[in-house]
Amino acid sequence: MADAVELTTQPREGRGSREARRLRQKGLIPAVLYGHKEETVALALPGEELEKVIRHGTHVLDLKTNRGVEKALIKEVQWDYLGKEILHVDFARVAADERVSVSVPIELRGIAIGTTHGGILEQPLHTVTVECLAIAVPGSIRVNVAELDVGQAIHVRQLQLPPDVKALADPEAIVVHVVAPAAAPEAAAAPPAEGGAEPEVISRKEKEEEEGE
Numbered sequence: 001m002a003d004a005v006e007l008t009t010q011p012r013e014g015r016g017s018r019e020a021r022r023l024r025q026k027g028l029i030p031a032v033l034y035g036h037k038e039e040t041v042a043l044a045l046p047g048e049e050l051e052k053v054i055r056h057g058t059h060v061l062d063l064k065t066n067r068g069v070e071k072a073l074i075k076e077v078q079w080d081y082l083g084k085e086i087l088h089v090d091f092a093r094v095a096a097d098e099r100v101s102v103s104v105p106i107e108l109r110g111i112a113i114g115t116t117h118g119g120i121l122e123q124p125l126h127t128v129t130v131e132c133l134a135i136a137v138p139g140s141i142r143v144n145v146a147e148l149d150v151g152q153a154i155h156v157r158q159l160q161l162p163p164d165v166k167a168l169a170d171p172e173a174i175v176v177h178v179v180a181p182a183a184a185p186e187a188a189a190a191p192p193a194e195g196g197a198e199p200e201v202i203s204r205k206e207k208e209e210e211e212g213e
Contacts, residue, residue: 004135005053005061006069012042020088029086033063033072035093041065043091051086057139059102060094073100073134094134101168102137103127106175110146114178119150125175128156132165145176153177 012023012030020030029047034040043065053061054077063072072091080087094100105127112121128141141159148154157171 004071005058006064007045007049007053007061008064009043009045011066012044015042024085024087029089031089031091033065033070033091033093036095038093041067045089047086050089054086054089057105059104059137059139060100060134063091071096071134073102073137096133096135098134099131100134100137101129101131103129104138105140107140107142108176109142109144112145112148112178114148114150114152117150118181119178120181121145121148121176121178123176125156125169125173128159128175129168130161130165131168132162136162136164138162138165143175148176148178150178150180 009031010028012019023030023044024047027047028044029050031043031045032040033043043063045063054074058074060071060073062069071094073094074089075092076090077086078088079085106123106125108123112119115121130138130141132138138161141161143154143159145154153174154176155171156167156169156173156175159167159175161167
């Protein structure tokens with residue numbers, strides 16, 4: 001088991017968007033810590049360190065506060081509209097032996113053989129919710145697609161999960177599959193051959209007049 005990541009926090013007194021902007025200008029990210037029937041605490045964390053932790057796929061870490069070290073689960077991260085800068089983070093207190101539900105990214109590995117046969121690789125499911133111990137949340141779920149041919153799929157029930165990790169999604173949900181390319185549209189009806197005469201249409205009245213002559 002990897003060592004727990006620890007981040008040092010500082011208390012946050014002010015509230016509101018103006019205070020949040022002031023903190024971010026100083027390289028700090030506003031956050032809150034709640035749960036376990038204890039008071040909600042407003043915190044500020046070093047932005048550069050926090051971003052590395054989040055982008056690395058860490059879900060649970062130790063927060064060093066003025067109350068001591070508290071294990072916390074990253075519940076929600078608010079990004080700017082470009083998805084580049086963290087605006088705010090919600091943390092929930094957890095115990096090491098507590099089971100938690102977390103959405104984990106799915107990471108594809110390999111090149112599907114079906115794509116070399118003209119198929120198209122599609123991934124309907126990019127994350128999967130799993131249940132496991134707070135200290136055993138996987139950073140991602142890796143899926144090897146190398147043997148996937150046209151018309152074949154990998155479902156949630158086929159995911160290779162770490163020990164004691166359970167997927168909560170529909171077992172029959174498709175994670176990734178290789179589909180045949182869309183059928184080409186039917187060729188338009190060919191125009192009449194050049195110089196070919198169109199069939200003459202004779203009305204019933206004209207036909208009767210000709211027969212009466």
